[in-house]
Amino acid sequence: MDSGQFPIEQVRGVFPALATTDDGRRRIYFDNAAGTQVPQHSIDRITDFFHRYNSNTGVFNSTSVAVDAMVEETIGAMADFLGTPDPGEVIIGANMTTLTYQLSRSLAHRFAPGDEIIISRMEHEGNVTPWLQMAEDNGLTVRWLDFDRGSWQVEPAALAALLNDRTRLLALNYASNLTGGVNDVKTLAALAHEVGALVYVDAVQYASHRLIDVVDLGVDFLACSPYKFFGPHLGVVYGRRELLDSLHVYKLRCASDELPYRFSTGTPAFELIAGLLGTLEYFQWLAGLMGAEGNRRDQFAAAYRAMGDHEDGLSARLLQGLNAIPGLNMQGATTTDNRVATFSFTHDKHSPSTIARGLSEAGLFCHWGDNYAMEVARALGLDPVEGVLRLGLAHYNTREEVDTGLDLIVQALA
Ligand SMILES: Cc1ncc(COP(=O)(O)O)c(C=O)c1O
Numbered sequence: 001m002d003s004g005q006f007p008i009e010q011v012r013g014v015f016p017a018l019a020t021t022d023d024g025r026r027r028i029y030f031d032n033a034a035g036t037q038v039p040q041h042s043i044d045r046i047t048d049f050f051h052r053y054n055s056n057t058g059v060f061n062s063t064s065v066a067v068d069a070m071v072e073e074t075i076g077a078m079a080d081f082l083g084t085p086d087p088g089e090v091i092i093g094a095n096m097t098t099l100t101y102q103l104s105r106s107l108a109h110r111f112a113p114g115d116e117i118i119i120s121r122m123e124h125e126g127n128v129t130p131w132l133q134m135a136e137d138n139g140l141t142v143r144w145l146d147f148d149r150g151s152w153q154v155e156p157a158a159l160a161a162l163l164n165d166r167t168r169l170l171a172l173n174y175a176s177n178l179t180g181g182v183n184d185v186k187t188l189a190a191l192a193h194e195v196g197a198l199v200y201v202d203a204v205q206y207a208s209h210r211l212i213d214v215v216d217l218g219v220d221f222l223a224c225s226p227y228k229f230f231g232p233h234l235g236v237v238y239g240r241r242e243l244l245d246s247l248h249v250y251k252l253r254c255a256s257d258e259l260p261y262r263f264s265t266g267t268p269a270f271e272l273i274a275g276l277l278g279t280l281e282y283f284q285w286l287a288g289l290m291g292a293e294g295n296r297r298d299q300f301a302a303a304y305r306a307m308g309d310h311e312d313g314l315s316a317r318l319l320q321g322l323n324a325i326p327g328l329n330m331q332g333a334t335t336t337d338n339r340v341a342t343f344s345f346t347h348d349k350h351s352p353s354t355i356a357r358g359l360s361e362a363g364l365f366c367h368w369g370d371n372y373a374m375e376v377a378r379a380l381g382l383d384p385v386e387g388v389l390r391l392g393l394a395h396y397n398t399r400e401e402v403d404t405g406l407d408l409i410v411q412a413l414a
Helices: 008-013 040-052 062-082 096-110 129-138 156-160 185-194 241-246 270-289 296-323 352-361 374-379 399-412
Strands: 090-093 116-120 141-145 167-173 198-202 221-224 235-239 328-330 342-347 367-369 388-392
Touching: 040 062, 040 270, 062 090, 062 235, 062 270, 062 296, 090 096, 096 129, 096 198, 096 221, 096 235, 116 129, 129 141, 141 167, 156 185, 167 185, 185 198, 235 241, 270 296, 296 328, 296 342, 296 399, 342 352, 352 367, 352 388, 352 399
Parallel strands: 116 141, 116 167, 167 198, 198 221
Antiparallel strands: 090 235, 221 235, 328 342, 342 388, 367 388
16 A cells, blocks of 8 residues: 555544444544553453453462563563663553552652742643652642643743742643643753752553654653553553662562562553553554554554654644634644643533533543643633533544534534
């Protein structure tokens, strides 16, 4: 096939959920910002785990040996996905929030009363409440970092104004799950490092849209959630080896002290870890369709380039349609620059919950409310319960779905 053309039919063909119907009607999944569908590669890996080697780890049974090998392979593939050469820096856990709580408890040992932490107002609560509670428990001062309503990102000058020699931590979003705005994490992390602060990045919303490179970003920690990038319900955190090695860790006395396992509490969800491997293999499969060559990281990069290009076209089409609807107020950038395909809006006459009910009943899947981006909703002066109507695109969506979706939205807002 033409390597420049996105193989949308082949892609959709490996996501069984996309062919599922409700009373004969195809679903339009525009709820991807809350969780994505899963390719057959991932489903097969999960089924295969239960068929062939469902067991616990660390003994000589063939099943256990297979589990150990699978977990190691997944961690290695995840390291390539995140851009670190060191698999010891990749912690897999229940979800982003649980891992962030766990790390906040460990990090608290490095901070003293009177120390300061900075939390941006672009965050999902998963990167807010754990730090607020850490600050409360340990007498730390919290400084809030505003985002700019024009650029829809945190401006370096705003961060610079808050940094001082007591700053210990910056909690920063890569992409907002409400506005879709993307932060210049590399520049902001470098600024925070100038005063010796650690940088904890929430890349949950970013990870399905653009490939992450933790080494290039120069961050200390970065969290993401596979269920937001076509995998199972898990969380993953990258942490710099020196930090993970030296952190006070809450673990059982008998559990491994080796990285990354020193942060594994209890028995992992092996079947989901197998599913994550399948997702990463899906990206490689897609790269193959695009005619890409090279190592695993090169293949991830090729897949993400292709997915991103296709998605950017959909975003431009959707935005053009939304911008033309009278009374509709975008809560985020009205162009495709510097954003991911997560779109939120309010309307002069109709509440988000009313619009969402109508769209969901018509088969256009969407979300509404503050979407746990409480600080963003507050900063934008949104109704705390109603929030926004949110649409999130993924690379398996089509132009036809965007056009049908726009028609349904126009009807709902008439
Ligand atoms: C930006 C962002 N951060 C964090 C989270 C929480 O992730 P998890 O469900 O893995 O705890 C979400 C989930 O919606 C999110 O969108």
